[in-house]
Amino acid sequence: MRAIGIVLAGGNNKAMKELSSRRAIAAMPVAGSYRSIDFALSNMSNSHIQKVAVITQYNARSLNEHLSSSKWWDFGRKQGGLYVFNPTITADNSVWYRGTADCIYQNIDFLKNSHEPYVVIASGDGIYKLDFAKVLEYHIEKKADITVVVKELPPEEDASRFGVVRMNPDMRITEFEEKPIEASGNTVSTGIYIVRRRQLIELLEKAASEDRYDFVKDILIRYKNIKRVYAYKLDSYWSNISTVDSYYKTNMDFLKKDVREFFFNQYPDIYSKVDDLPPAKYNPGAEVRNSLVASGCIVNGKVENSVLFKKVYVGNNCVIRNSVILNDVYIGDNTVIENCIVESRDTIRANCRYTGEDGKVKIVVEKNERYNM
Amino acid sequence: MIKKEMIAMLLAGGQGSRLGVLTSKVAKPAVAFGGKYRIIDFPLSNCINSGIDTVGVLTQYQPLRLNTHIGIGIPWDLDRNRGGVTVLPPYEKSTSSEWYTGTANAIYQNLEYMELYNPDYVLILSGDHIYKMDYELMLDYHKANNADVTIAAMPVPIEEASRFGILVTDEHNRITEFEEKPANPSSNLASMGIYIFSWPVLKEALIRMKDEPGCDFGKHIIPYCHENKQRLFAYEFNGYWKDVGTLGSYWEANMELIDIIPEFNLYEEFWKIYTKSDILPPQYFAENSKVFRSIIGEGTRVYGEVYNSVIGSGVMIEEGAVIRDSIIMQNVTIGAGAVIDKSIIAESVEIGEGAVLGVGEEAPNTLNAKVYSFGLVTIGENSYIPPRVHIGKNTAISGITEASDYDNGLLPSGGSIIKGGADR
Numbered sequence: 001m002r003a004i005g006i007v008l009a010g011g012n013n014k015a016m017k018e019l020s021s022r023r024a025i026a027a028m029p030v031a032g033s034y035r036s037i038d039f040a041l042s043n044m045s046n047s048h049i050q051k052v053a054v055i056t057q058y059n060a061r062s063l064n065e066h067l068s069s070s071k072w073w074d075f076g077r078k079q080g081g082l083y084v085f086n087p088t089i090t091a092d093n094s095v096w097y098r099g100t101a102d103c104i105y106q107n108i109d110f111l112k113n114s115h116e117p118y119v120v121i122a123s124g125d126g127i128y129k130l131d132f133a134k135v136l137e138y139h140i141e142k143k144a145d146i147t148v149v150v151k152e153l154p155p156e157e158d159a160s161r162f163g164v165v166r167m168n169p170d171m172r173i174t175e176f177e178e179k180p181i182e183a184s185g186n187t188v189s190t191g192i193y194i195v196r197r198r199q200l201i202e203l204l205e206k207a208a209s210e211d212r213y214d215f216v217k218d219i220l221i222r223y224k225n226i227k228r229v230y231a232y233k234l235d236s237y238w239s240n241i242s243t244v245d246s247y248y249k250t251n252m253d254f255l256k257k258d259v260r261e262f263f264f265n266q267y268p269d270i271y272s273k274v275d276d277l278p279p280a281k282y283n284p285g286a287e288v289r290n291s292l293v294a295s296g297c298i299v300n301g302k303v304e305n306s307v308l309f310k311k312v313y314v315g316n317n318c319v320i321r322n323s324v325i326l327n328d329v330y331i332g333d334n335t336v337i338e339n340c341i342v343e344s345r346d347t348i349r350a351n352c353r354y355t356g357e358d359g360k361v362k363i364v365v366e367k368n369e370r371y372n373m
Numbered sequence: 374m375i376k377k378e379m380i381a382m383l384l385a386g387g388q389g390s391r392l393g394v395l396t397s398k399v400a401k402p403a404v405a406f407g408g409k410y411r412i413i414d415f416p417l418s419n420c421i422n423s424g425i426d427t428v429g430v431l432t433q434y435q436p437l438r439l440n441t442h443i444g445i446g447i448p449w450d451l452d453r454n455r456g457g458v459t460v461l462p463p464y465e466k467s468t469s470s471e472w473y474t475g476t477a478n479a480i481y482q483n484l485e486y487m488e489l490y491n492p493d494y495v496l497i498l499s500g501d502h503i504y505k506m507d508y509e510l511m512l513d514y515h516k517a518n519n520a521d522v523t524i525a526a527m528p529v530p531i532e533e534a535s536r537f538g539i540l541v542t543d544e545h546n547r548i549t550e551f552e553e554k555p556a557n558p559s560s561n562l563a564s565m566g567i568y569i570f571s572w573p574v575l576k577e578a579l580i581r582m583k584d585e586p587g588c589d590f591g592k593h594i595i596p597y598c599h600e601n602k603q604r605l606f607a608y609e610f611n612g613y614w615k616d617v618g619t620l621g622s623y624w625e626a627n628m629e630l631i632d633i634i635p636e637f638n639l640y641e642e643f644w645k646i647y648t649k650s651d652i653l654p655p656q657y658f659a660e661n662s663k664v665f666r667s668i669i670g671e672g673t674r675v676y677g678e679v680y681n682s683v684i685g686s687g688v689m690i691e692e693g694a695v696i697r698d699s700i701i702m703q704n705v706t707i708g709a710g711a712v713i714d715k716s717i718i719a720e721s722v723e724i725g726e727g728a729v730l731g732v733g734e735e736a737p738n739t740l741n742a743k744v745y746s747f748g749l750v751t752i753g754e755n756s757y758i759p760p761r762v763h764i765g766k767n768t769a770i771s772g773i774t775e776a777s778d779y780d781n782g783l784l785p786s787g788g789s790i791i792k793g794g795a796d797r
Binding site: 282290 | 448647660663665666668669670684686
């Protein structure tokens, strides 16, 4: 494809509470076997984008570990490949990334040294499948300067944590309100953009010269009347995981047949780093209903409406219900877990009870010594 | 010049004809095992875990699946700048061209490959055993004994000893006698087909014996080395080692994996087994599914019931289907309401809804009673079984079968349906 990719994966978010205290949101495990950033990277790879930069800053260790080899997404190429840009100190720069525009601006050589005419910008916290080639076709057809991929949220969902957009009948964006106090509509920006590369360089350099650092506020909103900013509607599944509730809900969505089949069984595939784990094992006493179980799990108890990530051990007579159990969790015998998200590498003692009350999801962080048990 | 202390040569060209229809399209080392693995994953993982990063894989019979599985060796970290994995098929020479006619002949035809790495020792492996073994310890033993040849061996029940190459040793484990498949074995120490040769000894023996028809390690090279008074030692191995050469032993070895603490433990952190995994998603269990004492691979969807079984990746088990005591390989679809008892179902098979496998009393198989026994139903890859047929025990099916292939909807025990053109 005639585009390079940029994945913004540097952000932190207080709405993720304890879950993001030790990892970047883009590294959050999703749907049993994946991490959030796999969706953006796989979409780029499947759209034949060959050169992709991931920009990281906050708590990047787990993300860097996940990206330690680019071959899983087919980016292990001589032409192009996967670049990871952490903030660095140089002769003329000694600041952290100050915003979404600044983090790209600080790596503007990446843009200048490429020859592809377009840039696809995506964030690392979206769960979706999208052929960027189709968006680019639309971008060219509309003669747009910037194309924003938008999603119409169902009416019951609160749009106020997103950028809310309004379009004219030609789909040109006329209004763009970032995280409004009260949302005036339910069509939101997904944080996925296509821009011509030279146009982007120009906009970033202009913004930097005025000490403006935010892509949405200082470029999209500021230029929306001067530049042709168009909306591309995404009709298939899209979800953003950056709050505890939406993270929980997104994982639970994969228990629905249509979502599961869309991501797991329809071409093209989502890729992830391969862990060499044995098949999941079910011993006598195991009872599993409407649940996803990843490889390496050993199940001795009851699991209902839940997602077990890789290498989870469920002890005898346990009951796991409506919960998300992240990677490498050990759950001792007779323990009950309901409406919880259990943090990865937790060790939970036998005979315990954890339940999220009144429809609230509880985050469980328990670091007991596993090998003394 | 490249220098590797020890390289491995992995013999993976055999058909494994005792596995019947399971190997009609693939070489035995490429047969699926344990839910997500293939048999060759075990020796390949042993190599990399033992620090051997140069492995020649000799292929001949039906190599396509093996070639695509091994690729450039990424899953085993065998994609190396120097060394790594190399697939070695038979090739045409300027003076002659011949297939690999025997195990040693195959190695002889690849002398050039081995010379390339200038090794001190060469490890000879076969691609059809399930075990975890540290070849580095075996090499230490070889060096400590100042041996020319070291043969890994394990004690077997004396009544089974006549199936193996038998080693008779002195008190220092030096081999005094070697009997290939003896009628009256004089010891129960069986060769496991794993050899370390000091390179000059191997090279000399291969060249000297090159005109032997069907030149074989057990029949020719080892006896030759023994007659020449070379230092042959037995390296006793007492871990888990399983030859999965027959349908019965293949089925048993899979079933042992579902024990609560299996003798062969895939869940240990140490000594991982690597494989190429194409299918990543987690497995899904529906509301009315049941699972008991089983292992299940990635991406499998269970809407029915699974008991005491080993299920591969990407399998679809539809509503109301019941699977007991069976091995289901990857990408199989089991139709709604089908009942599968004690069956081995190879890759990408489709079982029509309501089909019943493993019914009735046992009867000897009329096609090949030796291969298709143990009361198993064996179905070759890419086969299709029409809805609602009944299939007896000790049966074999391969190809796209139609309802008219079954008299009154039944394939009685001991029957077989082998159809060509199982390409879909």
